[in-house]
Amino acid sequence: xxxxxxxxxxxxxxxxxxxxxxxxxxxxxxxxxxxxxxxxxxxxxxxxxxxxxxxxxxxxxxxxxxxxxxxxxxxxxxxxxxxxxxxxxxxxxxxxxxxxxxxxxxxxxxxxxxxxxxxxxxxxxxxxxxxxxxxxxxxxxxxxxxxxxxxxxxxxxxxxxxxxxxxxxxxx
Amino acid sequence: xxxxxxxxxxxxxxxxxxxxxxxxxxxxxxxxxxxxxxxxxxxxxxxxxxxxxxxxxxxxxxxxxxxxxxxxxxxxxxxxxxxxxxxxxxxxxxxxxxxxxxxxxxxxxxxxxxxxxxxxxxxxxxxxxxxxxxxxxxxxxxxxxxxxxxxxxxxxxxxxxxxxxxxxxxxxxxxxxxxxxxxxxxxxxxxxxxxxxxxxxxxxxxxxxxxxxxxxxxxxxxxxxxxxxxxxxxxxxxxxxxxxxxxxxxxxxxxxxxxxxxxxxxxxxxxxxxxxxxxxxxxxxxxxxxxxxxxxxxxxxxxxxxxxxxxxxxxxxxxxxxxxxxxxxxxxxxxxx
Numbered sequence: 001x002x003x004x005x006x007x008x009x010x011x012x013x014x015x016x017x018x019x020x021x022x023x024x025x026x027x028x029x030x031x032x033x034x035x036x037x038x039x040x041x042x043x044x045x046x047x048x049x050x051x052x053x054x055x056x057x058x059x060x061x062x063x064x065x066x067x068x069x070x071x072x073x074x075x076x077x078x079x080x081x082x083x084x085x086x087x088x089x090x091x092x093x094x095x096x097x098x099x100x101x102x103x104x105x106x107x108x109x110x111x112x113x114x115x116x117x118x119x120x121x122x123x124x125x126x127x128x129x130x131x132x133x134x135x136x137x138x139x140x141x142x143x144x145x146x147x148x149x150x151x152x153x154x155x156x157x158x159x160x161x162x163x164x165x166x167x168x169x170x171x172x
Numbered sequence: 173x174x175x176x177x178x179x180x181x182x183x184x185x186x187x188x189x190x191x192x193x194x195x196x197x198x199x200x201x202x203x204x205x206x207x208x209x210x211x212x213x214x215x216x217x218x219x220x221x222x223x224x225x226x227x228x229x230x231x232x233x234x235x236x237x238x239x240x241x242x243x244x245x246x247x248x249x250x251x252x253x254x255x256x257x258x259x260x261x262x263x264x265x266x267x268x269x270x271x272x273x274x275x276x277x278x279x280x281x282x283x284x285x286x287x288x289x290x291x292x293x294x295x296x297x298x299x300x301x302x303x304x305x306x307x308x309x310x311x312x313x314x315x316x317x318x319x320x321x322x323x324x325x326x327x328x329x330x331x332x333x334x335x336x337x338x339x340x341x342x343x344x345x346x347x348x349x350x351x352x353x354x355x356x357x358x359x360x361x362x363x364x365x366x367x368x369x370x371x372x373x374x375x376x377x378x379x380x381x382x383x384x385x386x387x388x389x390x391x392x393x394x395x396x397x398x399x400x401x402x403x404x405x406x407x408x409x410x411x412x413x414x415x416x417x418x419x420x421x422x423x424x425x426x427x428x429x430x431x432x433x434x435x436x437x438x439x440x441x442x443x444x445x446x447x448x449x450x451x452x453x454x455x456x457x458x459x460x461x462x463x464x465x466x467x468x469x470x471x472x473x474x475x476x477x478x479x480x481x482x483x484x485x486x487x488x489x490x491x492x493x494x495x496x497x498x499x500x501x502x503x504x505x506x507x508x509x
Contacts, residue, residue: 021228096230103227122225127188142188143179146214149221150178156224 004041011053012037014123019057021119024104032060048132054120055133102163106155114148121145175207176200181214185417219416226412410503426500434490434500436508438479473497481507 012033019029036057046052107115113134120130127141136144176184176197183189184197201207413425413433421439428434474489475497486508488497501509 017229020231021225024228024231026231096227099227100230103224104231106224107228118221119225121186122222127183127186140179142181142183142186143177145186146178146182146217149182149214149217152224153217153220156220 004037007040007046007049007053008037011050015053015057018054018119018123019061021107021122022058022061022116032057032064035060048129050125051129051132054123054125054129058116058133098163102156102159105159106152109155110148110151114144114151117141117144118148118152175204175210178210178214181207181211182218185211185214185218215416219414223414226414410500428500432491434488434492434497436504437487437489438482438484438508475501477501477509479508481509 015033015036016026016029019032020026023029023032036053039056040046040053043052107118110118113136116134117130117136120133125133128138130136130141131138180189180197184194189197201211410426410428413427415425416423421437424436424438426434426436472489472491473494474487475494476485476487478484479486488501488504490497490500492500
């Protein structure tokens with residue numbers, strides 16, 4: 001098995017999942033993941049594979065967003081458009097779709113590095129890998145994650161309360 | 173010892189503190205009520221945020237509006253029109269010569285510049301809601317879990333069948349649009365000297381949008397399944413509801429298709445299991461977790477075993493018979509069995 005094939009078998013699933021959560025679009029996530037592995041082909045050696053792959057993928061997304069301001073607007077509108085315009089191959093329950101939309105809004109409200117650190121931690125990267133991928137000091141990762149997790153939960157709960165209030169007002 | 177700050181508590185709970193500092197912090201928390209409350213709150217946020225992130229997986233593909241150009245030269249309308257004419261002409265000529273093959277991919281290659289074409293040569297994507305990814309995601313919440321890479325390989329090995337890549341299949345919900353591999357460059361500025369390499373890499377990965385039967389396909393079930401579905405894991409009957417992590421123990425709650433929930437508890441040793449049971453019950457769950465409270469269930473059973481791969485002690489419990497729990501155990505990813 002070649003090195004890149006080994007990298008693919010080892011990390012592709014986690015990378016695609018990380019990118020899907022970051023972008024809100026599975027197809028786009030897979031394309032970015034593929035491009036990441038293509039770039040790995042060009043590297044002679046990669047010291048810290050997981051950190052490198054996640055860093056490259058993160059930078060690819062950031063570079064694409066910078067190049068195309070239209071995509072940035074699309075990212076901001078994902079929570080609404082996901083329900084209205086998506087072509088879903090299999091039905092999603094209403095509850096799961098609502099949860100996903102709330103989760104998307106909640107996580108999009110985080111600062112970029114907080115969001116990325118949290119998503120990377122969810123994929124099993126350790127603190128040194130996160131620090132390397134995001135160019136943070138290792139000592140600041142704990143604080144970053146603490147802030148991100150707390151803010152995410154508070155955002156989500158606030159959005160939930162707002163939705164429940166709207167539903168209650170609509171019912172009355 | 174002074175009260176640890178939130179970052180230090182987080183570092184400790186994520187298992188990233190050096191052993192001496194971790195021991196000192198643990199000793200302090202044991203005797204400090206204020207810090208005990210802070211730790212409990214932090215644990216709640218860790219579990220709740222993991223649950224929220226997992227909810228992001230319920231997302232379909234092609235969410236971004238289709239008008240997203242892939243190549244910079246496609247932005248030129250005249251060039252695009254010229255390309256369309258040439259390709260349609262070529263497709264017509266090909267249609268005369270090749271009556272037995274699907275030519276949609278060649279014709280639709282022109283539309284690739286206009287739209288993000290779904291990969292019609294693959295069956296519908298494995299639905300996130302049904303879901304394997306949250307399970308894997310949950311498996312990675314804790315620093316104690318296996319690395320992200322090994323899990324999919326192990327999960328896929330025992331479960332995945334390898335559907336053949338159909339040359340012409342189009343999902344009912346997705347227009348038929350396989351695209352030749354050479355057209356599949358993602359980035360606008362892919363260097364010319366790497367295009368052949370890129371195409372080769374994509375062929376190697378088994379770019380699923382091609383209809384060309386001569387394309388070399390990944391022979392491994394893992395890559396094949398990834399190519400077809402986009403994920404290497406396909407656990408069709410278990411979906412992760414939440415994951416709670418405490419030092420030495422991980423509790424994963426799964427929902428089965430009938431709606432019941434079972435809990436897989438994995439710990440490094442029995443002492444850790446006994447010690448954390450009280451801690452878990454003392455956690456103040458945020459409201460988002462309270463929303464998941466389920467109705468009381470009748471008979472509750474559990475089975476315990478030592479995981480062959482990790483050596484951890486695992487207990488699966490839930491409102492099912494022991495036989496049903498054993499059957500569910502076999503559906504868990506291999507490293508949890």
